[in-house]
Amino acid sequence: MSTLRLGLIGIGNIGRHHAEYLLAGKVGRCELRAVCAPNPVKLEPWKERGLAVWTDAGAMMRSGTIDAVLIATPHYQHTSLGIEALEAGLHVMVEKPISAHKADAERLLKCAAQHPKQILAGMFQLRVEPRYTRIRELLESGRLGKLQRVSWLITDWFRTDAYYSSGGWRATWRGEGGGVLLNQCLHNLDVLSWILGMPSSVRGFAQLGRWHNIEVEDQVTAYLEWSHGATGVFITSTGEAPGTNRLELAGSKGRLVLENNKLTFLENETDALEWSRTATVGFSKPAVTEHDLPFENHPAPHAALMDNFVAAVLDGAPLIAPGADGMHSVELANSMVYSSILGQSIQMPLDGAAWEAELQRRIRDSRFEKTVREVTTDDFAQSFRR
Numbered sequence: 090m091s092t093l094r095l096g097l098i099g100i101g102n103i104g105r106h107h108a109e110y111l112l113a114g115k116v117g118r119c120e121l122r123a124v125c126a127p128n129p130v131k132l133e134p135w136k137e138r139g140l141a142v143w144t145d146a147g148a149m150m151r152s153g154t155i156d157a158v159l160i161a162t163p164h165y166q167h168t169s170l171g172i173e174a175l176e177a178g179l180h181v182m183v184e185k186p187i188s189a190h191k192a193d194a195e196r197l198l199k200c201a202a203q204h205p206k207q208i209l210a211g212m213f214q215l216r217v218e219p220r221y222t223r224i225r226e227l228l229e230s231g232r233l234g235k236l237q238r239v240s241w242l243i244t245d246w247f248r249t250d251a252y253y254s255s256g257g258w259r260a261t262w263r264g265e266g267g268g269v270l271l272n273q274c275l276h277n278l279d280v281l282s283w284i285l286g287m288p289s290s291v292r293g294f295a296q297l298g299r300w301h302n303i304e305v306e307d308q309v310t311a312y313l314e315w316s317h318g319a320t321g322v323f324i325t326s327t328g329e330a331p332g333t334n335r336l337e338l339a340g341s342k343g344r345l346v347l348e349n350n351k352l353t354f355l356e357n358e359t360d361a362l363e364w365s366r367t368a369t370v371g372f373s374k375p376a377v378t379e380h381d382l383p384f385e386n387h388p389a390p391h392a393a394l395m396d397n398f399v400a401a402v403l404d405g406a407p408l409i410a411p412g413a414d415g416m417h418s419v420e421l422a423n424s425m426v427y428s429s430i431l432g433q434s435i436q437m438p439l440d441g442a443a444w445e446a447e448l449q450r451r452i453r454d455s456r457f458e459k460t461v462r463e464v465t466t467d468d469f470a471q472s473f474r475r
């Protein structure tokens with residue numbers, strides 16, 4: 090195979106974005122051949138642009154006209170369509186989250202393991218952003234010393250009521266499976282697990298529908314512990330503006346801060362724990378050198394992940410975001426909410442079946458009345474985390 094023939098499932102906000110850069114030829118050796126949406130009217134413009142159109146994703150998958158799918162539908166369908174695509178012999182790039190909850194993610198990954206020659210990747214585009222690759226490299230190099238504390242205050246995922254009304258699936262247990270953690274912040278939870286590994290315990294305090302008329306969480310504070318000794322807090326909201334995005338990592342050799350598109354490393358000239366053990370005075374700290382670590386934002390992170398997906402299929406290149414890694418962010422999002430509901434810490438790994446049972450109970454008992462209306466989403470591109 091010299092070119093990957095791709096079918097796109099779901100042409101909502103992000104599906105349209107994917108279609109545009111693919112049709113503009115931004116991903117080499119990848120030909121967008123077909124799009125699928127349940128509503129034929131929405132398919133008309135794509136038909137006019139020369140694409141095959143389908144209202145039934147299964148029929149598209151089994152048509153023999155595509156080698157891979159990009160799934161850009163609401164969350165629960167990521168699992169069902171992902172499994173269907175793998176069973177049809179296709180490679181799969183699935184939008185985040187890889188599934189609506191951990192038990193579903195396990196089902197999807199089990200199916201992928203049964204089809205080892207096919208690629209399953211997740212759309213976690215922050216992994217190509219230089220600010221995060223730089224932080225990851227610094228941690229791996231040991232330059233921060235022993236990691237002591239992480240805090241991520243990420244409250245600038247502001248969303249309006251109109252946003253939540255723009256789709257029947259949004260912000261419901263039945264359609265989305267969670268709120269700010271599972272949707273917006275999932276990218277940050279992916280980065281957190283990617284740079285630090287999974288925590289050993291999670292205690293979440295999640296407020297459901299605190300700032301919007303929704304039934305899922307839109308404000309969360311979580312406390313995390315890692316077996317390597319670090320502790321952390323993760324705070325998020327979709328109800329706060331202007332909001333903050335500050336990631337701070339404190340190690341024995343210094344403090345790294347990412348805020349306002351600026352990465353700064355305050356480097357201790359002596360390891361602080363060593364200083365603490367050996368100093369003969371009581372209050373002074375090691376001398377510090379400040380380093381500004383300039384970076385550029387990636388110009389097209391989604392296209393970069395698709396480019397890597399194509400290289401994985403055609404050349405056997407390693408994936409930047411393997412599907413299996415997608416489990417981590419789902420598990421963190423689920424754990425923070427479940428811990429809050431239980432009123433106690435969750436020792437990881439999370440019992441996925443227990444959370445699924447709780448979720449099913451919530452879906453069954455829901456009295457939530459969802460309002461859906463046509464909403465302009467022309468400002469969607471502003472939602473991409475820069």
Ligand SMILES: NC(=O)c1ccc[n+]([C@@H]2O[C@H](COP(=O)([O-])OP(=O)(O)OC[C@H]3O[C@@H](n4cnc5c(N)ncnc54)[C@H](O)[C@@H]3O)[C@@H](O)[C@H]2O)c1
Nearest residue numbers: 098099100101102103104125126127146161162184185256
């Ligand atoms: N990676 C990113 O930067 C990013 C950004 C936004 C959204 N997302 C993710 O992408 C997914 C979609 O989000 P969105 O904002 O585009 O939602 P959306 O509601 O705007 O679009 C989803 C589309 O999927 C279609 N759909 C539903 N079931 C389908 C099926 N069985 N077959 C074909 N089409 C079907 C719907 O008709 C709808 O048009 C979500 O998982 C979301 O978390 C990722």
